[in-house]
Amino acid sequence: MKFGGNAVADVERIRHVARDIVKQMQKKREEKKGNDPASNQIVVVVSAIKGVTDDLIKVCDSIMGGECSRVDSIIHSIEERHRSIASNLCNDGSYTSELSSIIDALIKEMNDLLKGMMLLNEVTPRSRDYLLSFGERLIAPMLCYALKDVGVEAEHLTGKDAGIVTDSNYGDARPLMDTTRLRVRHKIMPMLEHGVVPVVTGFIGSDQHGNITTLGRGGSDYTATIIASCIDADEVMLWTDVDGLMTADPKIVKDAQVLREVSYAEAMEMALFGAKYLHPRALEPILDKGIPIRIRNVFNLECQGTTIMKSPTAYPSKIVKAVTAIRNVSLIDVRGSSMVGSPGTAGRIFNVLGEHRINIIMISQGPSESSISMVVRKSDLDKAVNALELNLLGRLIKGINVTDDVAIIAVVGAGMRGTKGVAARVFKAVADRGINVIMIAQGSSELNLAFVVEDRYAEGAVKALHDEFELDRINQ
Ligand SMILES: Nc1ncnc2c1ncn2[C@@H]1O[C@H](COP(=O)(O)OP(=O)(O)O)[C@@H](O)[C@H]1O
Ligand SMILES: N[C@@H](CC(=O)OP(=O)(O)O)C(=O)O
Structure with a gap:
């Protein structure tokens, strides 16, 4: 315990x-x-x-x-x-x-x-x-x-x-x-x-x-x-x-619901994307043995909380189970024509940041290869920009742009895998609220779809997606 x-x-x-x-x-x-x-x-x-x-x-x-x-x-x-x-x-x-x-x-x-x-x-x-x-x-x-x-x-x-x-x-x-x-x-x-x-x-x-x-x-x-x-x-x-892992941070969405069950993979995605600050590697030691984890509220013993397990059976028809937000992050955009078609570019950039112990939370590169966007913690921003300027500016990269107050919003759910139209619904719901999307990434696991917005729109984006996927009715 x-x-x-x-x-x-x-x-x-x-x-x-x-x-x-x-x-x-x-x-x-x-x-x-x-x-x-x-x-x-x-x-x-x-x-x-x-x-x-x-x-x-x-x-x-x-x-x-x-x-x-x-x-x-x-x-x-x-x-x-x-x-x-x-x-x-x-x-x-x-x-x-x-x-x-x-x-x-x-x-x-x-x-x-x-x-x-x-x-x-x-x-x-x-x-x-x-x-x-x-x-x-x-x-x-x-x-x-x-x-x-x-x-x-x-x-x-x-x-x-x-x-x-x-x-x-x-x-x-x-x-x-x-x-x-x-x-x-x-x-x-x-x-x-x-x-x-x-x-x-x-x-x-x-x-x-x-x-x-x-x-x-x-x-x-x-x-x-x-x-x-x-x-x-x-x-x-x-x-x-809080009563367990919820469909969104209850501090943002008032009618967020407790998820009765989620899989290890879904919980890991939720942890990585900021829902309940579960340590991102916390599930590693128990995965092989299949030991279940229960998240419970110490101030509400009546509630049975969330069970994180290998093969959950609840919510078989739900595409998205949770909407999460990572706040206090910043976007770094590096660009330069010499980055185009030159093997090892991304490796050199990530190496410099890695050597300075800066964790990159999200990465995106367009097919034109002339720019790479990365999201890092706000507390790492100065260190990251400094390291890139000292080691690569004027050589591999020609310019660095910073947007220092952004948030990563992610929708998470195993039901997204192979389901068509999820991205269309996500971006329409956000656009309908007048929110501009700055950067997008989806892992091939298709367990999450993540995008970046200005931090002032973070709560609006989470609420819009919670409504779009009717997460307030997930337990009905
Ligand atoms: N999807 C979510 N489900 C539950 N809690 C969430 C979620 N997203 C964010 N939170 C926040 O995570 C907090 C619990 O995490 P944390 O403060 O690390 O707990 P603890 O100190 O008990 O480990 C809650 O108070 C809640 O506001
Ligand atoms: N005290 C540490 C470790 C920890 O896990 O805390 P909590 O369980 O309150 O999230 C921290 O703040 O990071």
Whole structure:
């Protein structure tokens, strides 16, 4: 069971999560009538309080910008928030003092690290991951003690303690699954057999040298599926603050509906295109084993949520199941006559961006070959343009155009495969709302059709497509 950052934002929510875990354990025991000793074994994975990882990233930026007072004020508010939770969470006084001293020790370690980083005025990928890890490391002991306080035996572990070993690609590390499987089983299985609930920090692992690494934004989902695969779990539950995967972001479309079932492939497309910030690689570890994932709302236990599975049977006649939007992205257009007919052009452009660790979200090249359009995160824009200017401008490419405030809109659904007329419906619906399409891409899997609009039209485009494919009536 993985709990996202919204679910653990304050004392009340953490207590609620602890009670939810107890309920789920009881439910499992009843379902299996207690015959199976593994019937109520649960591993808990938890994310940093929503916003804390973002704040720690701001701290890194401020260190590099030499803004010490900004660092102090952000860190001060993180410390106060966690100290206050630690002192108000448990009813048992001895737990309160144990928890407070754990939190104090972590805060001291974080400040020691910050002192070093500030002294050097330097943030390396390795020190950045080490600092970001404190978001999760500060919350896991809280949930662990909340469980102890309601009578559940629990132990908190970092991803590193739990046995997640990764490569050294800081900021976006990948698990080395064979080693991880051995270590996770060795650590977690005995705890489960002894009736102890492991409470593991999401998002973090460690490389082979023992340095802390992070698995990329949204990486707690990934932690949950890595562990599930290692211990052959029956299922993975991702507990969040919405009822499940929905036909659109409920913050944009008021009558968005919960999808009862989607396939692994559809969920992966939805994740890649921004619906519920599911980690794009989170499904990889459980695909082969076919372990189902359930997305559920921790604040609405009545709702059964969404099941992500191999072969869903719901909605057999639906062409499109969801409309998604990726905001905060920018479009880079590179052009030049020497790009025409010259093999390796795209390779050279993508290499330069790859060397600067810039992820390209969407690519399009017209048959005239004289321009290539790419969408990158807004936060990567400066770095990307800089890298292209320094390495290729005046040689391979003659000009770079930037549109810095765009959004990618995508329609997703396995029913699109081989169905004629989907693109016509999509672009007519958008044009009828007076929205101009800047760039288009469709993968050959035909599971999605994606296009770019100016960001101010993003919500209008999502609503238009939700209406066009009658997604508000999907469950009728
Ligand atoms: N299609 C969608 N279905 C469900 N949620 C969506 C969708 N698109 C965007 N969201 C947003 O994703 C949020 C949940 O993702 P996230 O904040 O990463 O959760 P967590 O912190 O629990 O992992 C919701 O609050 C919702 O606004
Ligand atoms: N805290 C990390 C990892 C994570 O998965 O968070 P969440 O479950 O709240 O999306 C992040 O913000 O990226």
